Amino acid sequence: MAKQERAIRTHKSILSAAAKVFEERGYQSATISEILAEAGVTKGALYFHFPSKEHLAQGVLSAQDQSLPVPERAAKVQQFVDTVLLHAYRLQTDHMVRAGVRLSLDQQAQGLDRSGPFLRWGEIVRELLEKAQAQGELLPHVATGETADVTVGAFAGVQAMSQAICDYGDLLARTSALLRHLLPSVALSSVLASVDLTPNRGRVVFEEMNSPLPEEGRTADTA
Amino acid sequence: MAKQERAIRTHKSILSAAAKVFEERGYQSATISEILAEAGVTKGALYFHFPSKEHLAQGVLSAQDQSLPVPERAAKVQQFVDTVLLHAYRLQTDHMVRAGVRLSLDQQAQGLDRSGPFLRWGEIVRELLEKAQAQGELLPHVATGETADVTVGAFAGVQAMSQAICDYGDLLARTSALLRHLLPSVALSSVLASVDLTPNRGRVVFEEMNSPLPEEGRTADTA
Numbered sequence: 448m449a450k451q452e453r454a455i456r457t458h459k460s461i462l463s464a465a466a467k468v469f470e471e472r473g474y475q476s477a478t479i480s481e482i483l484a485e486a487g488v489t490k491g492a493l494y495f496h497f498p499s500k501e502h503l504a505q506g507v508l509s510a511q512d513q514s515l516p517v518p519e520r521a522a523k524v525q526q527f528v529d530t531v532l533l534h535a536y537r538l539q540t541d542h543m544v545r546a547g548v549r550l551s552l553d554q555q556a557q558g559l560d561r562s563g564p565f566l567r568w569g570e571i572v573r574e575l576l577e578k579a580q581a582q583g584e585l586l587p588h589v590a591t592g593e594t595a596d597v598t599v600g601a602f603a604g605v606q607a608m609s610q611a612i613c614d615y616g617d618l619l620a621r622t623s624a625l626l627r628h629l630l631p632s633v634a635l636s637s638v639l640a641s642v643d644l645t646p647n648r649g650r651v652v653f654e655e656m657n658s659p660l661p662e663e664g665r666t667a668d669t670a
Numbered sequence: 671m672a673k674q675e676r677a678i679r680t681h682k683s684i685l686s687a688a689a690k691v692f693e694e695r696g697y698q699s700a701t702i703s704e705i706l707a708e709a710g711v712t713k714g715a716l717y718f719h720f721p722s723k724e725h726l727a728q729g730v731l732s733a734q735d736q737s738l739p740v741p742e743r744a745a746k747v748q749q750f751v752d753t754v755l756l757h758a759y760r761l762q763t764d765h766m767v768r769a770g771v772r773l774s775l776d777q778q779a780q781g782l783d784r785s786g787p788f789l790r791w792g793e794i795v796r797e798l799l800e801k802a803q804a805q806g807e808l809l810p811h812v813a814t815g816e817t818a819d820v821t822v823g824a825f826a827g828v829q830a831m832s833q834a835i836c837d838y839g840d841l842l843a844r845t846s847a848l849l850r851h852l853l854p855s856v857a858l859s860s861v862l863a864s865v866d867l868t869p870n871r872g873r874v875v876f877e878e879m880n881s882p883l884p885e886e887g888r889t890a891d892t893a
Contacts, residue, residue: 473696473778552830554772555696561834597828597851600844604827605820607775611784621823628820631855 458496461486462510465503466546474504474556504559508550509567510543517652523579524634528626528644529652530575531602535622536649538606539615552607568599576633584638594633601625619646681719684709685733688726689769697727697779724782731773731787733766740875746802747857751849751867752875753798754825758845759872761829762838775830791822799856807861817856824848842869 464486468477479500483493497503517533520526537544550556551564573595579585605625609618623646630639643651687709691700702723706716720726740756743749760767773779774787796818802808828848832841846869853862866874 471778473698475696476699476778549777551834552775552777554775554830554833555694555699555778565831565834593847594851596831596844597824597847600828600831601820601824601848602827603830604825605823607777607826607830608788608819608823610777611774611788621819624816624820625824628817628852628855632851632853 457488457492461488461493461496461503462506463543465497466507466510466543469504469507469550469553470542470546474500474550474553474559479503501559504550504556505563507543507547508561508564510547518655522584522638522642523575523582524584524630524638525642527572527575527579528630528642529648530571531598531626532619532622532644532646532649533652533656534602534649535606535618536653539618540653548603548606552603565599565603569595572598579634584634586633586635589633594629598629601629619649622646622649680711680715684711684716684719684726685729686766688720689730689733689766692727692730692773692776693765693769697723697773697776697782702726727773727779727782728786730766730770731784732790733770741878745807745861745865746798746805747807747853747861748865750795750798750802751853751865752871753794754821754849755842755845755867755869755872756875756879757825757872758829758841759876762841763876771826771829775826788822788826792818795821802857807857809856809858812856817852821852824852842872845869846871 461482465477465482468481468485472481477500479493482503483490486493497506517526517529520529534544538548547564550559551561553559553561569592573591576585576589576591576594580589580591585591602622602625605621606615606618609615609621623644626644630642630644634642684705688700688705691704691708694700695704700723702716705726706713709716720729740749740752743752757767761771770787773782774784776782776784792815796814799808799812799814799818803812803814808814825845825848828844829838829841832838832844846867849867853865853867857865
């Protein structure tokens with residue numbers, strides 16, 4: 448058990464080091480030696496967990512969408528909004544998420560399949576929209592796959608624009624504005640009337656999930 | 671006159687070479703020597719036109735939004751749609767436009783101000799929306815600056831997603847879907863009823879602009 452915990456911790460610190468190096472240097476220029484130096488683990492340990500630079504990059508790419516499904520909501524449109532705004536909040540505050548998103552937009556990353564996060568996020572969003580549709584929350588013409596793709600693509604650009612202009616300073620406001628523009632084409636107005644999509648929602652959901660009972664061993668050191 | 675024409679041609683071929691090198695290598699890794707070799711001009715000529723790598727990058731960044739205002743339309747919402755779909759079409763077909771867009775999303779480009787294209791596109795789109803608003807084509811609550819920012823940011827992401835998934839194969843369909851999701855929150859439905867925002871519209875506008883009287887010396891070799 449202790450052994451397994453240690454392996455998980457090593458895995459995490461290698462990924463965290465890889466995220467840092469990819470973010471600073473880009474996929475193409477980053478080297479495994481730099482990641483090794485940053486992680487402070489043995490070469491053997493690194494290659495045991497990640498046999499190649501591409502495995503490291505795929506690990507970082509996955510980190511952005513693996514964790515933290517938001518709490519269930521009665522209105523699935525609210526759950527959809529919470530998912531998007533929580534992601535925006537984590538992008539501002541969590542360097543693993545930021546590194547994953549940047550890597551997925553790194554067009555110089557030759558030989559790295561960057562379609563994964565787009566496709567996985569597309570699936571997550573589509574499932575939420577399908578639940579909303581089953582509950583009668585959506586307008587009758589909505590094609591959930593198309594709306595999911597539009598949402599994921601549009602969000603990727605809104606975050607890139609916020610990063611280029613003010614290093615994410617206005618990301619939550621921009622994400623909220625995006626949702627206010629998209630949702631009237633997607634959800635019934637009677638549903639939207641009781642949905643919270645203000646910029647602050649991302650932080651509210653994050654804090655709800657992290658207190659009082661953290662579900663995941665975030666503070667593993669105290670365990 | 672001939673001298674000036676030659677200077678313009680040199681300027682264009684340097685920019686075209688810079689676009690190619692930045693697209694292949696990224697801003698950070700690209701060198702002026704590589705751009706020189708690609709352009710086939712003298713070092714003196716290159717530095718006369720562009721004193722530094724950043725000037726070259728800014729030239730490529732500007733190329734994507736300088737040219738081709740679309741023809742005037744009675745409905746300004748149509749002109750807005752034409753502007754977005756023409757840009758998508760040019761992104762599929764014009765390597766200078768593609769290089770500019772990619773550079774503006776190159777998050778490893780340290781020391782390069784990439785906010786320019788976002789801000790300039792934001793201005794272009796806002797002006798069109800203001801004209802539409804003045805003509806009574808928009809819903810009463812629309813804040814044109816915010817809607818312009820949402821459109822520009824969302825488009826940047828939709829193109830990045832299309833590039834990552836299928837190298838722009840479905841860009842026009844995705845852009846059309848984005849517009850179908852955004853516009854019902856922006857324009858009167860009576861206006862939308864006569865707006866063409868099908869994927870093919872980008873090509874239609876491009877062909878309209880390039881025949882029968884090309885306004886710009888695109889085929890300069892035959893002049």
